[in-house]
Amino acid sequence: MTQPPPPPPNQPPQQGGFGPPSPQQPPQPPQPQPGYGYPQAASAPQPPQPPQPGYGYPAQQPNPYGQQTPAYGQPPAAPYGAQPQNPYAQPTQPGYGYPGQPPAMPMQPQPGQSGGGRNNTVLFIVVAAVVAIALIVGGGIWYASSGGSGKKHDTASSSGGTGGKDGSGGTGGGQEKVPADPAGQLLFQAPMPTANDIVRTVGSWLTDKAYVKTGVAEVSGYDPVRGTKLWTLKLPGPVCAASKHATAENRTAITYQPKWDTAKTVAGCTQIAAIDLDSGKKLWTQTVKSGDYPVDYQNVTVAQHTVAVGDTDGGAAFDIDSGKPLWLPKPGDDCYDAGYGGGAKLVAVRHCGDLDNGRLLIQNLDPKSGKVISEYRMDPGIDYASVVSTDPLVVAAEAGSDSQALDYFSIDNKTGKLLAHISAPGKTYGGRCDGGTRIEDCKEIVVGGGKLYLATAEHDGNGEYSRTNEIVSFDLNTGKPTGQRAEAGDGYTLSPLRMDGSNLLAYKRPPYDKGGQVVSIDGGSFKQSKLLENPATQSVRQAETSMMPDYAEILFGHGRLYMSDVFASKKGDSYDKKYLVVAFGPKG
Template identity: 30%
Template structure:
């Protein structure tokens, strides 16, 4: 590998815990690997592998597999509408794998972004772009953007033009300040601008930093304040400073801009406020004051605004849809854990809106149930009333997770809980409950951990689903059941129908 030194001992406790969890999952997966691989081969296999001559042919499909909404401009956060593939048979569209990592070698890989042509990945202190339709390894990138230090903050948002923002440290030292924000073009690999922002430190180290985007604006927050930059010029639009004993916990973007503040009147008396900010001026449009006793707040959507709170507990217990003044519209209980809102807690890349598998439309929120006997279900709830609207069953030996909206449809991922039943991407109609299959596929054992929403980014874009690992890890020393090849990103698409 050639992306700089591994993480310092500053992050080793978290790295070790994550590694232990991942190794346990890998060992469980690989224990059944031989049997499942034989079954897959006996049935002809579920995944069509790209050969050298096939890669170029599958880089583009006839016509564009996704289109933007008519009302969107180039500076908006993209909301593409996916088209159903020509075939429901899934084939590999992209793979990024390495086989030269040493035992114990590790690299952080924050952020996964895709366009119709390029898959971009953060690796330590570098952004790299690969051509979709290829089987690639290191040094196969079509562009590379070196940064002054390790990436320390990402946003999943991408503009209509295919641009995104990342935070990175000021120096190569992984303990240096996280005080730089870069705005990049995913297709061209061009760094459009890179700015230093003021940050703050506490007795425990640097306060958490957060980056997000909304129309025409890149916004950054840290403990003592927040600031925003114009997308086109990189000029500062505004800066808000800490006030009233409240510290900035993070930002959420998309159609609107929300910030979360933690306000302290003593060590044990902390309350939370969610504010809607005008993106171009930073002025407060409304404030929602969380009730006393709330221990955690996450933002599931900015427009319509929906927050999740942990009422009297560290776990999230309720959802609150808010109106255009920040007032509660309804209350949706998670029934003591019957429904799950999983928000990833990664201290190196903090975010208040990193809650995969929970999706919000204009009028509903889609939640998954707790897994039971290798299956679950998904339920939609009305944002105005808080009442359940429709139930979507995953089916036997499958787990169903909503990924994002695609126009008025919900795109969802069917994960195989037994590693025999094929995986798949489906479209769900919230009004009728009808399910439309996009494509189904199977994976070899060495790729199973990539499909975990807790361990990977999952991106559906331009007719493909991508799974991007959070971390590259070398094989376990002297472990016979650990593959030598590390799969870091995998992309699947529907196979094209053969011409008549």
């Protein structure tokens, strides 16, 4: 098989980090962490303080950027098989912000200057002086407000969907309107398909006419309210990769196998196709050869009207309407485009050199010609990266020995200059990326309005055995926390979904006796508005909570929520009933 091993049914992967999971280890229950937080804005300049132990600081003082650091891309320690926990089965732990655990601020390196004709920026790690400690009240943390830099960024989104273009970060609002009554209902459930082996079903899209989802060797369009099938595009083999983006005309791209893998042969993900999401029509199919063999493409994206695919054998691009090749791999090139980020712009993650003397480049490209507009060179020791957003440009990488931590790099699209570097320790923040093989596969990380939005790690709530978290934001120009903070509420956990104009959409995973929610968080005030609340019926809630936000595909649009699995079941598996898609919407 060419596909990575999936999680067993109802067992999502752990959060954080790059690379494939390690399924050999037994499931580990999540352990509450000491309280976290960052300091209030300093009232007067203070000299930098050395790193202190405690929550929010790495176990070791990180090396300044520009020095050799351990390569990342190793599997995280936690396995895919981490079961959702019964709230009554967890032992009592010290509460969030327990006395004796002072909150700490993640270190915020400042961007350096490139030199010698290279964008090999040296980052100086500067620890902010702790002048005022965050006030811990009732298991929560209060943050001081801080003003932004005033520089304007266009809004982009990640984790599926498309954002608006209001980049003010203010109260410009979005297309999703707050209903008079947010109470929702189950719209439909699509049954889980089965195959002779576990098969990837990655790919979901939402248009005005259809909700579209990948199945087993097919792509189907569903009526967005009733769930009846509008069309089905049959394929000779499973889908391997699917673009998260589509054109204004609702056209997107996938890669798939020309036949099924067998015990003797591996088909490979060699077929590149564009499809019309409204009609289900396959517009064209292409392959790219390296010598006499077709290239196996695990990465595909759409940027404007360009379909781009990347691999160690080189990147290629095609016009989405005609299928005409725009560029193909160059024989003998010592560099290759491992993959691309799409959407408003096209960004390549380019590897050059060998393992001992390699370099990783982040390139903003002209989608029509492939010409390099700007380039940023990642520092030595960073061998893999994921594209979180192309406009504004933000990439994520593991830069150190902690495989549960991600560092975010905000880069100027026009010049390639590093604007900010944000460290997000895995014990403090959520979000994960698969930068080792799938360049654009990030979950629970959203960029928009000049900010990076991250969920915090789960921690104890106010109620006995309850868990909760928050969403916080960072300024993309300075790398500093903005002071904005949205609480999930006791028993709920928040996951960023996408931007809606200047607002952030987020999903609230519910406690044991409630239905999930979708909320809109105002980009300026951070005030939450409830857009949808799902039924709390046990059977409905079980179907909903089987779709874990850190691995399932979650789309929200037109007041409706669509949650889908990324793996189909193996025939004969004796697990509880599962669904490929669960959809919710307003009543009436």
